[in-house]
Amino acid sequence: MPELPEVEVSRQGIRPYLENQRISKIVVRDDRLRWPVPITLQDAVGCVVHEVARRAKYLLLKTDKGTIMIHLGMSGSLRVLNSDVSAEKHDHVDIVMETGLCLRLNDPRRFGSVLWEPGDVLQHKLIATLGPEPLTDDFTAQLLFERSRHRKAPVKSFLMDNHNVVGVGNIYANEALFTAGINPKRAAGNISLARYKVLVDDVKDVLAKAIKQGGTTLKDFTQTDGKPGYFVQELQVYGKAGKPCPKCGELLQSLKIGQRNTVFCSDCQR
DNA sequence: ATGGTGACCTGACCGC
DNA sequence: TGCGGTCAGGTCACCA
Numbered sequence: 001m002p003e004l005p006e007v008e009v010s011r012q013g014i015r016p017y018l019e020n021q022r023i024s025k026i027v028v029r030d031d032r033l034r035w036p037v038p039i040t041l042q043d044a045v046g047c048v049v050h051e052v053a054r055r056a057k058y059l060l061l062k063t064d065k066g067t068i069m070i071h072l073g074m075s076g077s078l079r080v081l082n083s084d085v086s087a088e089k090h091d092h093v094d095i096v097m098e099t100g101l102c103l104r105l106n107d108p109r110r111f112g113s114v115l116w117e118p119g120d121v122l123q124h125k126l127i128a129t130l131g132p133e134p135l136t137d138d139f140t141a142q143l144l145f146e147r148s149r150h151r152k153a154p155v156k157s158f159l160m161d162n163h164n165v166v167g168v169g170n171i172y173a174n175e176a177l178f179t180a181g182i183n184p185k186r187a188a189g190n191i192s193l194a195r196y197k198v199l200v201d202d203v204k205d206v207l208a209k210a211i212k213q214g215g216t217t218l219k220d221f222t223q224t225d226g227k228p229g230y231f232v233q234e235l236q237v238y239g240k241a242g243k244p245c246p247k248c249g250e251l252l253q254s255l256k257i258g259q260r261n262t263v264f265c266s267d268c269q270r
Numbered sequence: 271a272t273g274g275t276g277a278c279c280t281g282a283c284c285g286c
Numbered sequence: 287t288g289c290g291g292t293c294a295g296g297t298c299a300c301c302a
Contacts, residue, residue, distance in 0.1 A: 003295055034278070034297085057296080074296050075280075090280085109279045111296060126298090153273060162297075169295055238295095259275075261293085 004167030005210035056166035073111030158188035
């Protein structure tokens, strides 16, 4: 589920229940996530969460002693509920607040992670080398253009590479390249500045729109039914191989780029 | 440095 | 009903 929009929607959803509240207990039912959940995570107990931030797809629960870093991987999701609600399958970690509410991570595939960084979280190994946030002014066509010169990797792989820009996952890479009219196989180094301008605008548009719409589905993070999820979006190409292109009617093609399913229109995307 | 691949996991789905 | 194969929204480590 999580691409950047869902992570941001999750951040907004959990924030009111965590900010300025003290952590009273952390329950780790299964520490076998992408990286083992560290024992030091318990250092967060007793701390007040003063900010719920986000960097790339990491949610950052900041305290005076350090930061809890949560990544949802491919299948993770978060809920806020009363801590006495019994855990279900794949409910691996609870961060229990003094209010009696807890943040509960469910992650069937265990590709997610929960880590503890006592120092500057932006210097953490997994975060320090990341590219700019797509929804800030740091993400520019000029940057993509310069970074991509002499690169022969497909533009789709280039766009999904966290070192160039964070938070563009498979769905939105497909969507943005479609909207921008760029063939996903085209070498990144072979795309003009003008076309990167279009692409950057379209990446921003599609992400912003998804966040906005995702927000509307998120009625109440404390509900136990209906997980806070993504919902059906107006996706134009993702998951629609073999169907007509929304622009020209030609059938959408699919192929694998970097092991990921890629859908595009061979007429509209050059 | 770059780019391509395997690996980490579970669950849903499809065809036999 | 069961079994095997395939696929899935991420991303790091490793090798040529």
